[in-house]
Amino acid sequence: MKLNKILVIAILFGSLVSCKKDANNIDDDLKEPIFYYAGYSFTNKYSERDRKAVLVVQDSVIKLSPSQSADAKTVHAQGKDVYVGGSQYTEGNKTRVAYWKNGTIEYLSGAAQNNTATAIYAENGNIYVAGTVYQDNRPYQRLWVNGEQKVNSGALQFSGICAITVYDGAYYLAGQFAQAASIWYGTTMQTINNAPSEATFIHVENGEVLTMGYGNVDRNTDAAKVWKGTDEIFSHAIGARVSNILATVNGNDYYFVTNSISESGINVAKVYRNTQLLYELSTHGQSVRAMSITISNNKVYILGNILNAGKSIPTLWTDGTPKALFTEQDNIYLNHLYIQ
Template sequence: MRITTRYFVSYVGLAEVALGASLLFFACSKSKGIGDDPIQEKQVDIYVVGYTGPLNGPFTAQYWKNGELIKLTDGSTRAIVNDIFVEKGDVYVAGTITITGKGERAVYWKNGQRMDLAEDQGVYTRASAIGVAKGKVYVAGVENADAVYWVDGAIHRLPSSDDYTLSPYFAIHVTDKEDIYIAAMVTKSVPHIDDKVQVVKYWKNNVEHIVTSPVKHHFGHVGGLFVDGEDIYIAGNYQNSGGIGWAKYWKNKEEYTLTENVSGGRAYDIYVKNGNVHVIGSGQGAMPLYWKNGKEKPLEMKGKGYGSFNAIAVHNDDVYIAGTVSNDDGDWDIGGYWKNGKWHALETAKKDNYTTVTSMFIVER
């Protein structure tokens, strides 16, 4: 990503969601890759974070640095990690673990050491995104159904102008000037019908900003946030009760539709560089898709059964997409990433073992 100001996004991977059908995509045909920008080989460190284990857990939290596996938990408890940030050689990972007698609790790890986050009045807390600015650690998440964030472990609540309930999907951005951006979709049930009403919001320095007017769908989520100067980009989707989805992104308050009224239409992450808007998600039949400026770009699948795209980063002219692939029978998932459309596996397949990749971070050496 960048070395100074950190732009980062996170797909929140609760196990029931991340291992569900909405993230399992049928294979696309082999291609020559992304290929619009000239490919330049750069010396970078590639960090990919996720969790692995049997289908129903427990899961081991882990990340890879240039293919080397670093485990954060030993697999004896349920652990889910959702975002990674690297600052001056220190590695920060945000996630949620199950603590005996307390249930789900938000935590983060710094260089492998677990840091518990403060609680206010919650039955549970969950951490979904993390960033560091001027030595302070910022984590976004939820306590019960309230939007919260932590600064160096201390909990703060996000203000709301309505009585909507927060979706458990977040994106966060922290600048070097310590401007904090948090984006999410909020929802409210509509009496007597199956649909709900969604609104996309972001908070800058604890001040609420409404992006969309209320839209009536069964479900929706924000998958990614990117701040480019004065422009705010948010990726996400709406979905009806039958799984039909609309993958979209918003630039400030202007809406762009990537898929319309298709089964599996989703948008999971966004990255903007040199005026080019990069989005990952899925289309018809949950087919994994990558869009550059609204146009689909192919990625290499090599006959694999299905895949998931969960995070994207652009460094110089190289496009990195982190995710997983599986076999046709769906009895394993392995983590890895695509660089300029070419697949790089980070592990070998093991029957009945499932890896969920949730975020990535690129650091130039």
């Protein structure tokens, strides 16, 4: 990535909160890929409502909501444009579904408790934002394309859209409906696994829909799963119940990172390729929550947060090797990673 591209991004998004490097002194020979992270800064504890949405481009922190509490949940980049989905607080505990394009905020919903964007995607100048909106305390799943509502499903608990992809001009969504892994194509929703289960990744190639996530096996274990269309084609029990499984695909290999709670009560994250356990993100008794997995240039990148007494150390693992992106003192929590 060249110097002028970094400066253009900084100008588009406004002032930087903090920089590990001075944006004016970034080496001109800095190479792609470009790393984008969505998250928030906080004052005392990462679980507090008082948070400010941020976008991190490489290692520069950019304020998205400097004067109003907000959370950035998901990020996607296309060309020179960067899109971030999340929520912004209004009065009380109410939030509106929002997204930022190059730092400019747009609102997609009214205000209710827990309204938020959950996935974002852009292609050929079109912006796809999935989210959850609450009416009478019941969740409804939404998809907006260029601000126009296209999907309206609900309203059962444990429902939401986790991932978006576009193929041949049509959108495909993956998530959970009534605690069961589900996919959406246009206005049609299909359940692909019995509850409890969830789909967190979707990919379409040559018209075939590949979806990844997890499904319950029994009271003691869940399994990483892959579905082609509505047919299960892969299942691997991981020996524990999970809070979620994040997934991606690389060629003929399936990659999963599982989030679960140990017997001692800490967050544990483990990484698998197909049926092989590759490594564990938690070391020395640390509590780790994995947030995102992606593969770029055949390297496996996992974003997570090391958690300790309300503090967070956002960390990027590259093929299992951790690199702290911020310190506990920076008070940053990161939700999502996109690599361009």
